[in-house]
Amino acid sequence: MQILLSDTIFTDGTILRDHGIVFDKTILEVAPNDDLRSRFGAQCTELGEGSVLLPGLINPHVHLEFSANRSTLTYGEFMPWLSSVIASRDELINECDDACTTRAIETMLSNGITAFGAVSSYGFDLDPCLKAPQKVVFFNELIGSDPAMADALYANFQERLFASQEIKREGFHPAVAIHSPYSVHRILIQKALKYAKEKDLRVTAHFMESLAEREWLDNDSGAFQPFFQNFLKQSKAANTANEFLSYFSEIPTLFTHAIQANHEELSAIKEGGHSIIHCPISNRLLGNGALDLQRLDTYTIPWLCGTDGMSSNYTLDLFEEMKAALFMHTQHDLLTLANSLFQSVTVQAATALRLNCGTIAPMYDADILMLRVNYPINEQLPIHLILQPRIIESVYIQGEKII
Incomplete structure (x- = not known):
């Protein structure tokens, strides 16, 4: 004692x-x-x-596999950034070995982060997360909108998920991430969420981060149209926004960004008992605008504050993230917002991640x-x-x- x-x-x-x-x-x-x-x-x-x-602070959303990035990627607008990620993805992933990932975890610890949600696309960060002193919710990410590749993509996702489920250490929680409504086929989403519900796994997903996503999901048009036609030979979105949210209706989910979410979608998020993760620095660097926190409060949707990864940030520091938010949301009373920000990285984050802390x-x-x-x-x-x-x-x- x-x-x-x-x-x-x-x-x-x-x-x-x-x-x-x-x-x-x-x-x-x-x-x-x-x-x-x-x-x-x-x-x-x-x-x-x-x-x-x-x-202890809780970072609900971080991509550790991109921790090698410093100045490789293009900032300012979402589509140039995404194109630079695709062009440099292999280089950045290969540069971030276990030592690189461990340094990122240690940086978070030195910044007071005692728990985090790691969104893992490849599983390369599994061993460092296993050895981390912090509590870890390890979100194995599912991505892929091509139905012809569905079986192979799901098999890869299962292999990574099962590997994380074999880990038995206190404070480590295997979980599921659905990348986004535009990048995952409905068959894959439904299979993954059925498994998550059966095994009572935590779930997260990106949702409505950019205007390009809004236009593509609504009208199969906009900046995403040439991207999907050139890279994936697709002319229609994999889901509508409403279809996507309906798959999560019985699974409380942490939706990240939601900047472009409309009334109907926010109502569904509220009714589903979901929460929203706000990443202010990432949103600014990628030119996506600012999340309307007052609007979320009107819907009584819990919101959290996270750093995202080093692919769209310059630091993994929640104090810095809160500072950015404090200056970004000028319509809020300063002291009320500061209190809300601290709760978003402690008790609210713990509740959403189902952790007994915060x-x-x-x-x-x-x-x-x-x-x-x-x-x-x-x-x-x-x-x-x-x-x-x-x-x-x-x-x-x-x-x-x-x-």
């Missing part, structure tokens, strides 16, 4: 001054420092002035960050934690001190 007495605990939008926590693998108690001192005495560790305890409260896993700040702590702490420099002095995962 460990007892940390802090200047401040910040969790679930609540600031607790002069409070501490008692924990082993899980959090046993949260109480005022004086109370804990009187009961536990020398067992207490005094963290001192400027110490802030936070729940909050500092009894019975939750002791996934904890200890930060040191050098400024007076007040009611605007959530804003200052995002904007001001901070030192992450300690990281605990299920009560074990990792850093």
Whole structure:
């Protein structure tokens, strides 16, 4: 059992001054420092002035297999970026070996990320994710819209999924990713989701990231039309948006991006009990615009904040991601948005990923960050934690001190 007495605990939008926590693998108690001192005495560790305890951060969406990218890909618009990914995919994948992937995982850990959702297209990141100290939801991605290749594509997906299901380590969760409505044939989607439902696997999918996707799914036209005709000899979209969402009606899913989603689609996401992952830096770099968070709040759709991968970001740092969002969404009250952003990378992300963490409260896993700040702590702490420099002095995962 460990007892940390802090200047401040910040969790679930609540600031607790002069409070501490008692924990082993899980959090046993949260109480005022004086109370804990009187009961536990020398067992207490005094963290001192400027110490802030936070729940460990959760990155719900990251593509680790592209972690070798720095300046290879083209930013500014979605289609030039996608073309550059296709042109450089093999080079980038080959450059990111286990050591490269492990460095990305270690970077996330040093940035306070104690759990993450890895979207894996090839399975090359499986071993580093197995060895990661963090909780991992390992989303095996299914992609392929050509019905003639359906059997081979599904067999490859199954091979990767089954390999991840053979892993038995606490905190590692095999899962399913459906790439997008434009890139996966309905037969493959239905087979994969049937299996996911039978095995109670977590599910994620990209949805309505770009205007090109919107036009292609609605009208079989737009910037995607020459892309699909030239690369895949297809003249019609694999699904409509509504058809795609209907396949997920009984499986709560984490949909990533959803910038171009309309009223009918957001209503379906709400009714399905789904959530949306917001990746502000990726959306800006690929020229896709900004997700309307106020609109999501109107529909009461839970939203999370994620980094996406290094193919469309310059860092795997949720503090940096929150900072980008803070400046991107200018219509929001600043303090309200800062609080919402912290919840989006802690308790909301944990709920969507079905993890027993994301909050500092009894019975939750002791996934904890200890930060040191050098400024007076007040009611605007959530804003200052995002904007001001901070030192992450300690990281605990299920009560074990990792850093």
